[in-house]
Amino acid sequence: MAMNIVEATRTVVGGIDTHGEVHVAAALDELGAYLGTESFSADASGYAELVRWLEGFGPVAKVGVEGTGSYGAGLNRFLARSGIAVVEVDRQDRQDRRRTGKSDPLDALAAARAALSGKASGLAKSRDGWVEALRVLLVAKRSARVSRIKALTQMRQIVYSAPEELRAMLKGLPISVFVARCQGLRPSRSTDAVTAATKTSLSSLARRVADLEDELERLDAMITPLVRAGAPELLAITGVGIDTAATLLVAAGDNPERLKSEAAWAHLCGVAPLKASSGRVTRHRFNPGGNRQANSALWHIVITRLASDPDTRAYMERRQKEGLSKCEVIRVLKRYVARQVYPALPRR
Numbered sequence: 001m002a003m004n005i006v007e008a009t010r011t012v013v014g015g016i017d018t019h020g021e022v023h024v025a026a027a028l029d030e031l032g033a034y035l036g037t038e039s040f041s042a043d044a045s046g047y048a049e050l051v052r053w054l055e056g057f058g059p060v061a062k063v064g065v066e067g068t069g070s071y072g073a074g075l076n077r078f079l080a081r082s083g084i085a086v087v088e089v090d091r092q093d094r095q096d097r098r099r100t101g102k103s104d105p106l107d108a109l110a111a112a113r114a115a116l117s118g119k120a121s122g123l124a125k126s127r128d129g130w131v132e133a134l135r136v137l138l139v140a141k142r143s144a145r146v147s148r149i150k151a152l153t154q155m156r157q158i159v160y161s162a163p164e165e166l167r168a169m170l171k172g173l174p175i176s177v178f179v180a181r182c183q184g185l186r187p188s189r190s191t192d193a194v195t196a197a198t199k200t201s202l203s204s205l206a207r208r209v210a211d212l213e214d215e216l217e218r219l220d221a222m223i224t225p226l227v228r229a230g231a232p233e234l235l236a237i238t239g240v241g242i243d244t245a246a247t248l249l250v251a252a253g254d255n256p257e258r259l260k261s262e263a264a265w266a267h268l269c270g271v272a273p274l275k276a277s278s279g280r281v282t283r284h285r286f287n288p289g290g291n292r293q294a295n296s297a298l299w300h301i302v303i304t305r306l307a308s309d310p311d312t313r314a315y316m317e318r319r320q321k322e323g324l325s326k327c328e329v330i331r332v333l334k335r336y337v338a339r340q341v342y343p344a345l346p347r348r
Helices: 044-055 073-081 096-098 104-117 131-158 162-169 174-184 192-230 242-252 262-268 292-308 310-321 326-344
Strands: 012-017 022-029 034-041 062-065 086-091
Touching: 012 044, 022 044, 022 242, 034 044, 034 104, 044 062, 044 073, 062 073, 062 104, 073 086, 086 104, 104 292, 131 162, 131 174, 131 192, 131 242, 162 192, 174 192, 192 242, 242 262, 242 292, 242 326, 262 326, 292 310, 292 326, 310 326
Parallel strands: 012 062, 062 086
Antiparallel strands: 012 022, 022 034
16 A cells, blocks of 8 residues: 655744844754854845745744844844744853854854753843833933933032132032032132132033933933833832833833743842752742842832831831841842732733
């Protein structure tokens, strides 16, 4: 009796090492066999060529991409629009690099193997909605805030070593009064060269601070409506303000449904305790990983509750009596806040 043998369709898993000008792609079949490596330009036409190249080997199951939040952001959006699942791949382990070497094709191949094996399984952020708009505004706000603090610190340091008359006039003033008075300094009215130069420096830095404060107000006027319209349930949680909500939203991304559980969200925020057991000792340790900005936002929420929420203060006192330190209790509370935040993250 004749037997018909039907060849199964081979599925393909890709891996991409991203760069500013060129992306390097590698392809494997479902059994891990090497199919090829190729380079493509980092633009729309290059993305299309890359997809056609991968599909030339067979249906594409998924693609592991290194750098989805930076050089690979555009490629990530293109692949998602093409209906291809994108897996976020971390940089290759240093020990593996020392053992196998380092090159762009090797990195692309490592990304494909990580996606195929399941070592890298997290779906990438889509970066195509209002949360991405919020993220780029927060970048500008953080930069302006850091620059303002730096300028104010420099002004205070200058005052400490300023001529005595100028030092006595500016020492100990509130920030708003201090900046306004420094803006009004007139170097031309000083005959002493040091006094004139000091006034010039303070006036210049004060104008910079004032400009940065105006910039921060403009950015807040854009950030606040986005957060209020997009995440009202998140803002309703005790202790959550505009800044902390914005930070948590950016950590989750435009597609928080990629986080399959509340535990995955806690792990992303670095508040899921890590097992550190050995032999007869069973314990957990502090998690230094995760998104540190999200972790800081959870810390600020806890501190706000400790200052204003009687139940949180009572919990702190009770756990401290049980032998936990204040830092340990705060870690527990951050985990609790993460559990509250997860269902309030907006889904599409």
